[in-house]
Amino acid sequence: MDPITLTSAADMSPLALFLEADIVVKAVMLLLLAASIWSWAIILERSRRLSAINRDVSEFEGRFWKATSLEELKADRAANPAADLFMAGMDEWRASTDGRAQVDREGVRARLTTVMGASIDRAVSDLADRLNWLATIGAVAPFVGLFGTVWGIMRAFIAIGQTQNTSLAVVAPGIAEALFATALGLFAAIPAVIGYNRLLHRVGRLEDRLLGFSARFHAMMSRELDQEAG
Numbered sequence: 001m002d003p004i005t006l007t008s009a010a011d012m013s014p015l016a017l018f019l020e021a022d023i024v025v026k027a028v029m030l031l032l033l034a035a036s037i038w039s040w041a042i043i044l045e046r047s048r049r050l051s052a053i054n055r056d057v058s059e060f061e062g063r064f065w066k067a068t069s070l071e072e073l074k075a076d077r078a079a080n081p082a083a084d085l086f087m088a089g090m091d092e093w094r095a096s097t098d099g100r101a102q103v104d105r106e107g108v109r110a111r112l113t114t115v116m117g118a119s120i121d122r123a124v125s126d127l128a129d130r131l132n133w134l135a136t137i138g139a140v141a142p143f144v145g146l147f148g149t150v151w152g153i154m155r156a157f158i159a160i161g162q163t164q165n166t167s168l169a170v171v172a173p174g175i176a177e178a179l180f181a182t183a184l185g186l187f188a189a190i191p192a193v194i195g196y197n198r199l200l201h202r203v204g205r206l207e208d209r210l211l212g213f214s215a216r217f218h219a220m221m222s223r224e225l226d227q228e229a230g
Helices: 014-020 023-066 070-074 081-097 107-126 130-161 167-228
Strands: none
Touching: 014 167, 023 081, 023 107, 023 130, 023 167, 070 107, 081 107, 081 167, 107 167
């Protein structure tokens, strides 16, 4: 391992610390920087997508409760989780009731619950995709930064042994590299953890909203079954 290059106080900038760092510490820094960029890309993309989906769901629910017939909505072909749920329910309704002299009402209700629940699960699973990356980055990044810290401190002690000098000029560069690696670990981890918790909360709220819409739609179809049986 090469001795640490002495760095002046004026050169203690992040760029100088990176350039003077050992190859291992450089790899740690680059990995943490890439993880931070990736986590921010996920946070921004999922945030925009959730905002757009919530807006589309609100518009569809408004049209749903104002529609004069369900066939009118069926021809709408809107693309959002609420519309997909509605289409899944309508398709199952048609498959279970059209052309049947006797309709198993409880069976239809059970199948409606199943297909609409599956539609909600697909939507939530799709939106929660990539959030596991945020959880992983939030959990692992501090330890990766800690590895860089340990490596930098180890180099500082080696420099002391090679130079037989315990002055700050010998120790400071390695300690600075170590602390910079730690800072990058936190820089990657903190936004990832906050973003994960916030986005998971928003996905959960959307799921609750879809479950509420599903329950109201199911009740409407259940009343229709009772009217047809009557």
